[in-house]
Amino acid sequence: MSQTAMQPRDRRIRVGFQQALLLIRPYVWKRVKEQLRSIWLIVAYLLLFQTLVLRLAVNDALIISLGLGIAIIGLTLFIGGLFLGLMPLGEAIGLRLPRKSGLHVILAFSFVLGVGATFAEPAIGVLRMAGASVLAWEAPLLFLLLNKNADYLVYAVGIGVGMAVMAGMLRFIYQLSLKPFIYILVGSLAALSAWSYFDPNLRHITGLAWDCGAVTTGPVTVPLVLALGIGICRVVSASSTGGGSGFGVVTLASLFPILAVLVLGMLLGSSVSRPMEESRFFSPENRPYSEALFDSREAMLSYAFQNAREESHSLMFDGGRAEMLEELRSMAADEEKRSAIFGSDLTTLERWAVARGSEAQRIAVFGTEEALLEAVNLYSGYSKPSLRPGSMAFSGMQAAARAIFPLTVFLLLVLLLVLREKLPRTDEVILGIGLAFVGMAFLSVGIESGLAKLGNQVGGKLPALFKSIALEEERSTVINFDPGTVTTAVTASGDRTDFFFLQQEGGVKTVPYDPERYDEKTGTYVYTPLRGPLFDGWGGFAGILVLFIFAFVMGYGATLAEPALNALAVTVEDVTVGTFRKAALIQAVAIGVGAGISLGVAKIVWAIPLVWLILPLYLLLLLITALSSEEYVNIGWDSAGVTTGPVTVPLVLAMGLGIGSQVGGVEGFGILAAASVCPILSVLIVGLVVNWKRKKALGEGLESGDEV
Numbered sequence: 119m120s121q122t123a124m125q126p127r128d129r130r131i132r133v134g135f136q137q138a139l140l141l142i143r144p145y146v147w148k149r150v151k152e153q154l155r156s157i158w159l160i161v162a163y164l165l166l167f168q169t170l171v172l173r174l175a176v177n178d179a180l181i182i183s184l185g186l187g188i189a190i191i192g193l194t195l196f197i198g199g200l201f202l203g204l205m206p207l208g209e210a211i212g213l214r215l216p217r218k219s220g221l222h223v224i225l226a227f228s229f230v231l232g233v234g235a236t237f238a239e240p241a242i243g244v245l246r247m248a249g250a251s252v253l254a255w256e257a258p259l260l261f262l263l264l265n266k267n268a269d270y271l272v273y274a275v276g277i278g279v280g281m282a283v284m285a286g287m288l289r290f291i292y293q294l295s296l297k298p299f300i301y302i303l304v305g306s307l308a309a310l311s312a313w314s315y316f317d318p319n320l321r322h323i324t325g326l327a328w329d330c331g332a333v334t335t336g337p338v339t340v341p342l343v344l345a346l347g348i349g350i351c352r353v354v355s356a357s358s359t360g361g362g363s364g365f366g367v368v369t370l371a372s373l374f375p376i377l378a379v380l381v382l383g384m385l386l387g388s389s390v391s392r393p394m395e396e397s398r399f400f401s402p403e404n405r406p407y408s409e410a411l412f413d414s415r416e417a418m419l420s421y422a423f424q425n426a427r428e429e430s431h432s433l434m435f436d437g438g439r440a441e442m443l444e445e446l447r448s449m450a451a452d453e454e455k456r457s458a459i460f461g462s463d464l465t466t467l468e469r470w471a472v473a474r475g476s477e478a479q480r481i482a483v484f485g486t487e488e489a490l491l492e493a494v495n496l497y498s499g500y501s502k503p504s505l506r507p508g509s510m511a512f513s514g515m516q517a518a519a520r521a522i523f524p525l526t527v528f529l530l531l532v533l534l535l536v537l538r539e540k541l542p543r544t545d546e547v548i549l550g551i552g553l554a555f556v557g558m559a560f561l562s563v564g565i566e567s568g569l570a571k572l573g574n575q576v577g578g579k580l581p582a583l584f585k586s587i588a589l590e591e592e593r594s595t596v597i598n599f600d601p602g603t604v605t606t607a608v609t610a611s612g613d614r615t616d617f618f619f620l621q622q623e624g625g626v627k628t629v630p631y632d633p634e635r636y637d638e639k640t641g642t643y644v645y646t647p648l649r650g651p652l653f654d655g656w657g658g659f660a661g662i663l664v665l666f667i668f669a670f671v672m673g674y675g676a677t678l679a680e681p682a683l684n685a686l687a688v689t690v691e692d693v694t695v696g697t698f699r700k701a702a703l704i705q706a707v708a709i710g711v712g713a714g715i716s717l718g719v720a721k722i723v724w725a726i727p728l729v730w731l732i733l734p735l736y737l738l739l740l741l742i743t744a745l746s747s748e749e750y751v752n753i754g755w756d757s758a759g760v761t762t763g764p765v766t767v768p769l770v771l772a773m774g775l776g777i778g779s780q781v782g783g784v785e786g787f788g789i790l791a792a793a794s795v796c797p798i799l800s801v802l803i804v805g806l807v808v809n810w811k812r813k814k815a816l817g818e819g820l821e822s823g824d825e826v
Contacts, residue, residue: 153193157765160676161186164576164769167668172579174649177591178571185568192560193764195553196240197337203550205341206542207529212346214537221291224350227532228287231346232280232371234525235339240561241767242272242333243517245326247570248787251775253425254411255399256784258390259319259383260326262411267386274382275330278375283343285374286367290350296366296752300743303373304736310380311729318393320383325721325728325787327379331372332790333767335759343367365752368759372794393784400430416458423459428476439478446471446482465497472497477639487639494640495597510563518558526551561764569768577776577786580668581723582650584661587780589647596620599643604631620645662723669719673793674712676766683707690753698753698808706804707757710797715770717796718789722778728788735795742802750805757801758794 168174176182208231215224236242249264263271285299311328314320347367391399391407399408400422412418422434435441449456449467460467471483472493484490533539541547581587603618616631629645636643653661677683687700721731743751770789778786 149194149198150190153190153197157186157190157193159678160672160765160769161572163672163675164572168576168579171664171668172582172649172652174579174582174589176572177575182568182572182575185564185566185571187564187568188560189564189568189765192557192562192564193240194557196557196561199550199552199554199557200337200341201550203547203552203554204338204526204529206547206550207526207533208342208346210539210542211529211533211537212350214539215532216291216350218537223536224287224291225284228283228346229280230528231342231525232283232339233276234528235283235342236276236279236334236375237272238338238521238525238558239334239336240338240558240565240764241336242275243562244565244570244768244771245271245330245333247566248771248775251779252785253396254408254421255396256393257319257322258393258399258407258411259387260322260785262386262390263323263326263379263383266411266413270382270386271330271379274378275334275375278330278378279334279339279371281378282370282372282374283346283367285370286343286347287350289366290347295748296369296755297743297748299366299370300373300751300755301740303370303377304740307373307376307380308733308736310377310384311733314380314383315727315729317387319387319390320380321727322393322785323379323383325785325791327376327383328728328732328791328794329771329787329789330379331376332758332794334375335368335372336767337764339371340368340759343371365749365756367756369752369755372759396426396430397433400426400433402433402436420459423470424474428479431479443478443482446479447485450483450485468493469497477637491640494595494642510566511559513566514559514562517562518555521558522551522555565764565768569765570772573769573772574776577773577778578780579649580665580773580777581780583653583665583668584651584658585781586648586650589649593644593646596643596645598641599636601636665719665723666716669716670712672712673715674708676769677708677711677797678704686757693749693753694808697812698750698805702804702808703753703757703801706800707797710757710800711793713800714793714796715789718774718792719777721788721792722774722783722786723781725781725783728791731788732791732795735799739795739799739802742799742806746802746805747809750802750809754798754801754805758798 165176168176211227215227219227245264245268249261249268252261252264254261288294289296289299311324314324344367389410391404394404398404409415409418412421419434422430428439432439432442435445437444445455449459450464453462453464456462456464456467460470467483471480475483480490481487484493530541533541579587604616605618607615607617609615617628618631619626620629631643635645651658651661653664656663683704684700687703690698690703691700717731720726721728743755746754767790770793771787774786774789776786778784
């Protein structure tokens, strides 16, 4: 044998950078189109509804557009990295773990995997953003969970998912039915939720807890857990009629986190005060309970100045109003004192004084009326929130590192040290992990600046359909206002209204006059335009009906655009040998999600306790589950997981919080919970119909055979 033949051949084909780009461009474009298909429909619908129906411009349109573009790029990179890097690791471990380890090791690994996957979920960060909309005195426990103890909330959700993955692996290994798990979990959740209704603090976290069940079943948890489950199923050769069908684990990953959050709320509930009036919340006797909700006294002072009235500001100081005003004077002159409350930028304090401060607070900050008048002229109008690209990029990288690296290190340690196996396709896995990190960083920024901002804005405008809302972003200040220009109009019924004419770029328009908006000392009049009700027929119900139709169409259309739903429908059609058609499942899920989002919006608009809405539905589900076959139970209960993707969750959650802020609700949670239960119900009902038709056809066939 020649020396050349003995040498190992290098089968790798070397290509240049430009050639590599040409090769991967079709692949990348295909993946980008997949994410565009899942996001464009719902985004276009929201934008068109706001501009054509509400007839309101989209504020910060450029920022939102950039955010949406960043989200699409991030989602493309993240999903690509997930399939290249993390999922192969999960499946490789799932194939080898049962052969080399005992049950206790499998369960321990499953638990840690569930916890790590939760931290990597893009939508989990949306829960942290939701804390800004909750007032501390209206829902102290909810405020605590979403702000100071937001990490505890994420840990609880992670523990819930970890327990779910453990239970799922036990199902796969021992081929257990899903039904007993559903009966025990849903029964326990129904009892805890009903009990929570009678506790003022726990009542407000019920919606958060049930929404957390929808947040967890995202693009990280589901593929990783399924990859692990598929690997274990191949080893233990589980039958399709038991727990090894591949379905059911998503259901457990939805239910266990709800239980974990409710238990966390009960453990922390005794450490916070009950909901109360604002003045009592900031009173000296309640201060120990109030300060317990914040990281420091300075954080509480900052919150009070930004969200409470002047009377409450004074209650924060032992010397009362005089000490509070003296503190403001010190902050205006001392950067160190100011930084702890308003930040080092003096303009932040000055803008606050102009926009929210009382007359005495303004003088304390500016010193003289001349300086105040100059500041009013400078800071007049609505102050748009500033965009901080550097800070957002750093925050996105932090979130990506916190989510991707611990999970990756854990998987690698198990594979290399516990199982003593080599890393499969090392170059692909490393590339996938890198793509997942970069994608997660982009996606975090895109959610904050695009998806969440758009959802909150549209949600805040939707109540204009049935009530009058203030358009704060269009607030303007009229300088050197002369009350002598005010004119009185008389309606046909004899009612008198005051107004004045205002010259603007678009021409002259009439502005209602409210004496409380006029500041005689500075000579300024603050004008905030109102919008709505756009549909005031039937005592205002016409506008609410339009809102429900909007919510249904949004949920229905967004669900049809979910790529995961199409994949699930194809699998279901194969598993049921064509009896449960792909189109039937897609329509059942889409209709269920649309109905669920409408139901969740009704909960927020009419302040209906969530338990009144979803507990009857879940009790009905238990009955239908008992009547359904195992395969349809697995399919139906898992179908809710595909509806809560990384695009839908931020939009719907932010929209609910926006609606809640306008209708005076304490919180805006519950839409995701309703959007999860209704598709299960619709799919199981369709499954019962399909089974009934199949049995009827078989019966007719047997009768025909007997006659022959």
